[in-house]
Amino acid sequence: MSNLPPATAEPPTDTGRRQTLMLLCGLWGMVGTGLAIPVLQVLTAPLRGGGVGDAAPVAELPLALAQEASWQPVVLDFATRDAWARDRAVPHQAFVRKHDGEVEVLSAVCTHLGCQVQWEAEQDRFFCPCHHGTFDASGARTSGPPPKPLTPMPFVIQGDRLIVSLPTVDESAA
Secondary structure, eight states, rough: OOOOOOSSSSSOOOOOHHHHHHHHHHHHHHHHHHHHHHHHHHHHHHTOOOOGGGOEEEEEEEEGSSOOOEEEEEEEEEEESSSSSSSSEEEEEEEEEEEEEETEEEEOOOOOTTOOOOEEGGGTTETTTTTEEEETTTTEESSSSSOOOOOOOOOEETTTTEEEEEOOOHHHHH
């Protein structure tokens, strides 16, 4: 006779390895789902009417800030929505004036690298301290590295309030 076990005995099973593999697959599935949710929120934001597809944010100013022929620096707080923060205030510096009876609003962001320009009333120009770019009183580029004039900001007048919008990509590229 031989010392072999009987043929009816079941082969040994290794449930420890199988359970570990199933646990790891489940954990990776949860991580993948957690990473996919924010991506799907960003991709579907225009369809839901939020975030990327929103109309331009607006800020209000008293119309009295637009004084005749004198650029006034203002900080506009725009309430914006994106995929991460539902509502948050984003400050944007601008200049407001009334010239020949017409209100004008210019962004204070230099078109070179996004520095904040300053109005130099004694020289009647805007000056960017980062790379010494200059713009005339109408916002047109006069010297330095900026490739374009200062960006005009769209606005409407409602009563005694000036409602200013952020320029869209098409408006700032013009």
